[in-house]
Amino acid sequence: MPPQRKGAAARVSEDTEDLTRHPLQAILLADSFATKFRPITLERPKVLLPLVNVPMIDYTLAWLESAGVEEVFVFCCAHSKQVIEYLEKSEWILQPNFSVVTIESHNSVSAGDALRLIYERNVINGDFILISGDTVSNMSLTQVIQEHKERRKKDSNAVMTMVIKQSKLSPITHQSRLGTDELFLAIDPQTKQLLFYEEKTDNLRGIIPLDNALLGDNPSICLHNDKQDCYIDICSQEVLSLFTDNFDYQHLRRHFVKGLLVDDIMGYKIFTHEIHSSYAARIDNYRSYDTISKDIIQRWTYPFVPDVMFSGNSATHLEREGMYRASEIEQSRSARIGTFTVIGKGTRIGNNSNISNSVIGKGCSIGSNVSITGSYIWDSVTIEDGCDIRHAIICDGVVIKSGAALEPGVVLSFNVVIGQQFIVPSYSKVSLYQQPTVEDSDEELEYADNSSGTVDSSITCTMDTLNREMMSETPASQLGPGGVGHVWSICEGGHEEEWRHSVAPIPADKLAEATQSLEDDLEFLNLDGNALSTSGELKPGRNGTDSEDDDAEDSRDDSIYYEKEVEATFLRAVNENIKVPDVILEMNSLRLSYNMTSADCAGAIFYAMMKQALEIPHATAGELRKNAASIIDAWNNLLKFYSKEIDDQIEVIMKFEEMCLESVKEFSPHFSQILHILYDKDILEEDAILRWADEKKDAEESDKVFVKQSEKLIQWLREASEEED
Structure with a gap:
């Protein structure tokens, strides 16, 4: 029976593949090879610093285990004994089907040195995950690994797949919310091959130095400065040998990635995989430490949150x-x-x-x-x-x-x-x-401490264990x-x-200076905010219909992200009693970053205000209205700033309609009362309310629900207007 024989052959093939299958491995770099967390990292390695009361490395290991990784090699240099002792006492040693092996070195001063040493140990048997121990993620690895393997079957030069994510950049500070600087990428939109990678420098001010040959050899290129490098890489074994062959490769991005992109002789290729709904971010500085901590508390990293994942926080x-x-x-x-x-x-x-x-x-x-x-x-x-x-x-x-x-x-x-x-x-x-007199990396100073035995191997540092020569x-x-x-x-x-790079909000005077500088630049260039773009595509013969559909989709995504950013900014302003002028500076930064109008800003702020009113405890409908009135009264100057024009005010009303129908239905019975409050506080003018009502005359009955609910207010305004005339 041919079908049965064919099935049996397929099973034999699958069994053979399973027999030769290697466990999924990961290399975790437990050193940042940087000084950004000084002076703290002079005494404790960065990966053991607490992130929402859990060592950073636990988030990385927990994600790797959940994503199906079976064997992790933890490379540690600075304070290596602290890292090794922590892992030996942790529950990771006892996890079934999850092996954590430490590799210690005292003379590696870069990621390149680390990977060369791992290559010499001959412990990596196939494709592997390369990650640092200060990374937090909840993404699935299934799709990106499958994409990587499929590419490898077709092209043996496809040695690495880099995970990236959407990240809006502030035009005021030229930074992402993680405090990282502007990143320029060129990607082939069809194959997702990475063609260009450049981090912002003082000499690179919005000008991307693309090689003419790059444009000539690739019929389609997308240019981006709106992507975040997640520092999660799927690598083939060749990556390790490439570091061994080229001792100039020290830094993973500045040397290795850029080196491969300009090397025409070997022909190795790097590809990208963009995640959308998942979370992935690396703690690079104090600002990203603050941002990622807040993301964990607000449960964007679920299930890696304080009350779920870690037994120590049970x-x-x-x-x-x-x-x-x-x-x-x-x-x-x-x-x-x-x-x-x-x-x-x-x-x-x-x-x-x-x-x-x-x-x-x-x-x-x-x-x-x-x-x-x-x-x-x-x-x-x-x-x-x-x-x-x-x-x-x-x-x-x-x-x-x-x-x-x-x-x-x-x-x-x-x-x-x-x-x-x-x-x-x-x-x-x-x-x-x-303070050290020589600004070398933390690691070089700490290796000397380790080799001399003056640094205690315990995690909790005490006065007696500090290096007396530096005190x-x-x-x-x-x-x-x-x-x-x-x-x-x-x-x-x-x-x-x-x-x-601080955990503190950007000072108001710095925001004001940067905002004024940006406005001067725009005026000089005779551009307005809508002319700015965070991502562009160079593509001959571009299809207009597809482009319009893509632009519409991007616009919807931008609106969602923008509203979330406005809501988070407003919530922080409420909790920290930030003054309205300072909040306006931050809102202006977001508005410019997302290329939004004042009407968009007014609608998003009002949405955030009503969400906050809903969060305040209330037992009755009357208490909910009081909450809303209290929030409007406290922040009316902020809303007024973005609602100066009638069109902006109509946007607020329409946003309120949308909220009552979809996301915050609890306010539906109170629409007319809150509309009246907005009028009494001089946020809405009578012309805005009457124009909104007039625009609904020919609408379907389902679209007139709130106009009918507000009939008394509308009639009263019309009569008052007629008497005034």
């Missing part, structure tokens, strides 16, 4: 409005815990203290009348009475004495003591270590009475990087 419970609380917490009844806040196990919080948009670690002691906003407090921190902390990172064992204050952007490394009433200036970095007595005046630690100086030109 006692953490999600409560209202994104507030997570662990067990054994002592909290005074007068203390207030705000939205999007995580409180670790065994922490004590005193009378009248206020904490919002922050992560508090385990075993912390927070006194009375303490204010903490947008900050990251790690384990065993003591904060005495009356302290004010805004947008700061505070490491294990720090003591902040009574009445002290941390201005935005401060980083306090392990066991630092801030004296009474002392105010730590913005963007200061304080450590028990003196000295600190003048009390430097950190106030009783203060202990060294304030690091900011090198010349470093202030610019400090505010760009």
Whole structure:
């Protein structure tokens, strides 16, 4: 029976393939080979720094296991003993069908050195995942691996597939929300082959230096500066041998990727795989640390969230409005815990203290009348009475004495003591270590510590285990009475990087300067906001219909992303009591970034306001209306700023209609009352309401629901208008 014989042959073929199949492997680089997290990384490796109270490396390993990876090789250099000891004591060692093997080196100073050493060990047997231990993702690997394997069958030169994601860039700061600089990519839209990769530099100001040969050899090229490199790569074994053959390859992107793209002799190719609904991001600086922490708390990374994934957080419970609380917490009844806040196990919080948009670690002691906003407090921190902390990172064992204050952007490394009433200036970095005189990488300094045995292998650093040669007595005046630690100086030109890469919001004066500079540039170039594009395609014979469909789809996606960004910005403004002029600067940045009109901005802000009113606890319909009235009253100047024209006001009304019909139906019965509130607050003029009503005259009955509900108000306005005439 031929069909049966054919099926049997197919099964034999599949069985043979299974026998030769290698387990899916990953190389995890536990070193960043950078200095951006100094002074913290002088004492603890970056991958073991807590991210929402869980070491960064746990997020990466948890994702790799869930994605089907069976064997992970963790390459560690800086503080390697800390990493190895942590993994040996962790539950990863006990996971079935998931092997975690460490590879230690004390003389590798780059990713290239790491991959060359792994090649020498001969442990990689097939295609593998290349990733760093500071990456958070929940994407599936099935499709990208399948695409990579299919390409390899057709073209053996297809050695790598790079994961990318949509990322809107602010034209004000030329940064993504992760604090990374502008990235220029050229991609073949048909094959998804990467043709050009260039990170923004001071010499590259929006001008992409494409080789003429690149345009001539490729009939279709898409140029992008709206993509985020997720630093997740699917690689063939050749990648390791390429690093071994070329010792100039040190950095994965600046050297290896760019080197392959310009190498015409070997003909190796890199392709891209874009994810849309999944999450993937790398912690590259303090700003991305802040952004990704918030994404975790707001559950964009599900299932890798505080109350679900990690057994160490099994006692953490999600409560209202994104507030997570662990067990054994002592909290005074007068203390207030705000939205999007995580409180670790065994922490004590005193009378009248206020904490919002922050992560508090385990075993912390927070006194009375303490204010903490947008900050990251790690384990065993003591904060005495009356302290004010805004947008700061505070490491294990720090003591902040009574009445002290941390201005935005401060980083306090392990066991630092801030004296009474002392105010730590913005963007200061304080450590028990003196600032190194030579700006080498953290790793080079730390390797020397490891080899000499002066760095403790435990994760929790104490005074006795610090390198005594880098410590000295600190003048009390430097950190106030009783203060202990060294304030690091900011090198010349470093202030610019400090505010760009800090956990603190970008200062209003910097936004104002950048906004004015952009407006001047646009005026000089005789362009308006709508002429700017974040992505373009160079393609002869372009099909107009397809282009229009693509543009429409992109526009819908932009609107969705824009509304989410506006909502997040408004929520932060509410929780942190940001003043309206400063919020307007941030909203203008978003508006320019997404090329939106003032009407779009007005509609998105009103939507965010109503969502916030809905989040405030209410038991009755009357209380919901009061919530809405209170939010409108508090933020009417913000909404007025973007609703100056009648068309903008009509957009607000139409957005409210859309909300009541689709996303926020709870407001449907209150449409006319809230419309009246907007009129009373001078946000809506009578002409806007009457024009909206007139435009509905010839509409279907289903589109007149809210006009009919507002008949009394509309009639009253018409009569008032006639009397005025």
